[in-house]
Amino acid sequence: MPLVIFCGYPSSGKTTRALELQSYLERFLADLAANDGVLPEQFQTPAHPKRNTEIPKMRPKVLLFNDNSFGLVRNEAYQSATEEKKTRGALMSAIERHLTKEDIVICDGMNYIKGFRYQLYCVARALGTPHCAVHCAVSKEQADSWNNAREADSYDPALFEDLCSRFEEPDARNRWDAPLFTVLASDSFTERFGPDIIDAVVLRRPPQPNLSTVVKPSTETNYLYEMDKTTQEIVNALLEAQKGGWFGGDVVVPKTKVKVHISSKGVTLSELRRLRRQFQGLNKMHTQLDMEKVAEGFANYLNTMFSEASGAPRSA
Ligand code: ADP
Ligand code: MG
Secondary structure (H helix, E strand, O other): OOEEEEEEOOOOOHHHHHHHHHHHHHHHHHHHHHOOOEOOHHHOOOOOOOEOOHHHHHOOOEEEEOHHHHOOOHHHHOOOHHHHHHHHHHHHHHHHHHOOOOOEEEEOOOOOOHHHHHHHHHHHHHHOOOEEEEEEOOOHHHHHHHHHHOOOOOOOHHHHHHHHHHOOOOOOOOHHHOOEEEEOOOOOHHHHHHHHHHHHHHOOOOOOOOHHHHOOHHHHHHHHHHHHHHHHHHHHHHHHHOOOOOOOEEEOOOOOOOOEEEOOOOOOHHHHHHHHHHHHHHHOOOOOOOHHHHHHHHHHHHHHHHHHOOOOOOOO
């Protein structure tokens, strides 16, 4: 079940929102179990079945981890790079131990470092379980004023300043920060985002384990080799088809049902080489081991590139 990653400035309301989300999710799960898996009406979209008996069967718990979970004193936990590393390490190992397909884990740490959020995301991906990010996006002034109003446990002004300046804002274009829910100071958090979070990460089918996180290096090498071969075969088929008189049309290529459309002007070897190189560059990291998918991807890519050149292939 999902990993929810909170981030934001110090005193931006992360723990407040995280606790709110924890009770909201617990209520949702309890209601689901009590109603024999029948989803509340608002979740009954055409994309979902009306009933989900799998989730109640798992008896999911909603676990929340933050600095308090390890008895850390705030101003000490971040006072030096070494202390901070320990703090992050404690959080990371708790997440690794507790995140399972059954339980929801809320990671309410500082999580201000992009690389750390990426590592958290990898833990979820390796398990084949979804994740999302929640950014408590309040202004620094707002966070500062909430920090000053804290009773006993406010961040020291210097530490507050330091943590704010090092904060690396999440970006939904990064796969480790997506889906991203951006909560403003005035938002009523679970009212506004609770249903979306449930929709996106609780009810959604878990994504396939990301091959790039679980595949061994030898297989990755193999992947590049296979991709090279597959795309070369397609290039060869296209060259072969244009031998003799060429009048334009759809060419059948190896390993995929997708045909490649070539206009009557034809396409040159150097153009095909260039597009093949581009495609390989773009897909180097994907480690898609299914070569039929690679062949289909390349055929679609060629069709797109050819049609973008207004129906005629660009001459190289
Ligand atoms: P963080 O976990 O990001 O450090 P907290 O959730 O602990 O932040 O909140 C910091 C302080 O701000 C707390 O004293 C809390 O009561 C207050 N606070 C948080 N969210 C709000 C809000 N939406 N409105 C008013 N005060 C808030
Ligand atoms: Mg907190």
